[in-house]
Amino acid sequence: SPQVVWDTLGNRQFCSYKITTKTQNFCRNEYNITGLCNRSSCPLANSQYATVREEKGRCYLYMKTIERAAFPRRLWERVLLSKNYEKALEEIDENLIYWPRFIRHKCKQRFTKITQYLIRIRKLTLKRQRKLVPLRRKIERREKRREEKALIAAQLDNAIEKELLERLKQATYGDIYNFPAHAFDKALQQQEAESESESDAEKEGEDEEDVDKREFVEADDSDLSDFEDMDKLETSSEEEEEVEKTTSHSKPKGKTPLKGPARRKRPYIEIEYEEETESTAKTKAA
């Protein structure tokens, strides 16, 4: 009898459907109507019991009566409920007429909850769903490793620097950058003859050397200078100066602060102050 069942399973001894937590006891039985382990909600301990369960989106009302307690196969009677919510509630009432209030109430509550979550499922499937793609560990590891190796092989900084220098050479930047004495001297070389290009080549080399070495170079120049060369130096330096002035105005940031004024100084020093310095040097020496 149900009372005995409850005394043994429910209260004292082991019930395999029972789950205890700190505050509550739950019942894992699939026919349980509330899900808690109570005297009134235990499907084993009540000979007259009813539940609402859903299968594939349709709700059924399951009923259990004393008369069929001896036939476990036929124990639970199943009734399909209509899709219409109100009609289904009426059907529950019809089928569970004269049943205890508690079971009727809980059945209807459960049915309501079920319909609500079915509606939610249908709504969600319409929205976009995340597709979970399983990763394969071996492949992930392989790709990661290959990426690292590729990164090392790429030598990105070098590649970028090379590319930028290439573009500078190709003059994609136009006249923004100052130091391509390269470009100017190339143009000069094209204009003048070969013998003169030698002196220009010397000058190119001098342009690219550091400031420290300039003094030596100046001295050499003064020694080597013929009047012809000095004239040419004058003219070429004048050209350079003019172009320098225009470019220095155009560039917003002083990229080669040293070279601009320093270069302007050089021809003057060579040509104008040469004698003065020499005389002073002589006086000092003396």
Next chain:
Amino acid sequence: DVGGPPAPERVLFPPTFSVSEIKNKQRRHFMFLRWKQQQRKEKLAAKKKRRKEREALGDKAPPKPVPKTIENQRVYDETTVDPNDEEVAFDEATDEFAPYFNRQTVPKILITTSDRPRGRTVRFCEQLSSVIPNSHVYYRRGLALKRIIPQCIARDFTDLIVINEDRKIPNGLVLSHLPDGPTAHFRMSSVRLRKEIKRKGKEPTEHVPEVILNNFTTRLGHSIGRMFASLFPHDPQFIGRQVATFHNQRDYIFFRFHRYIFKSEKKVGIQELGPRFTLKLRSLQKGTFDSKFGEYEWIHKRREMDTSRRKFHL
């Protein structure tokens, strides 16, 4: 010597059987180690000899053999683009990027994410939009891509970038050229935000950066390269001195954003600002983003394409 299984070492000592025939694992292992050591010794001796010979010859020594790298050994891809290829040039003049390269359209980019982006992704999107000029970030609140695409086209956007997120890090990128352009789907990895990069640079300014595309050799690589190029406006402002680099190496595309300064004619200094990430192409679709009915121009099929270590597709 005596016939039977061929012994690899013709030694005069008591004949050793081939190492793989010894049944006892420990002994077999031991023999194998010994054999390995011997190989190594021989190799070392050979190396030494070669070096001595080279030193002895001095200047007359033959040039050092070029070491084999993966790039050297790369399986020749028949779709490699020849710079003078007319067919390629013709194709490029008539494909979807032609209006961009003819300067008829100005790129306008929409950057968005998948649903519910986490902080890292959001920050990454912001930084990306600061790198790409004329780009806007919009949050996606559950909107279907198929529906926002016609809206984007109506508002004159030329490109759409969707950054997919998983477990709080961005891991995928969908780049779609809008008026009916190709859609490329990448897997994104090793994303570094600006604060994680060791540099001391300021933020990227509003100047239009230059674009460097390295190593896109095959037809596929070419079209992807053009896709990247079409994200940036055509005329870079050299005053800004910023450069965005897409470098393809062994099918991995590395993106970097630098500021450069020319210290002299032969030296340039670069300073990294801006986020960095690597992309790996997963698929290229002909039309705009459509996962079901799209016509795929290229998909990465692991079984077929990952068989050889020397074969790359980009």
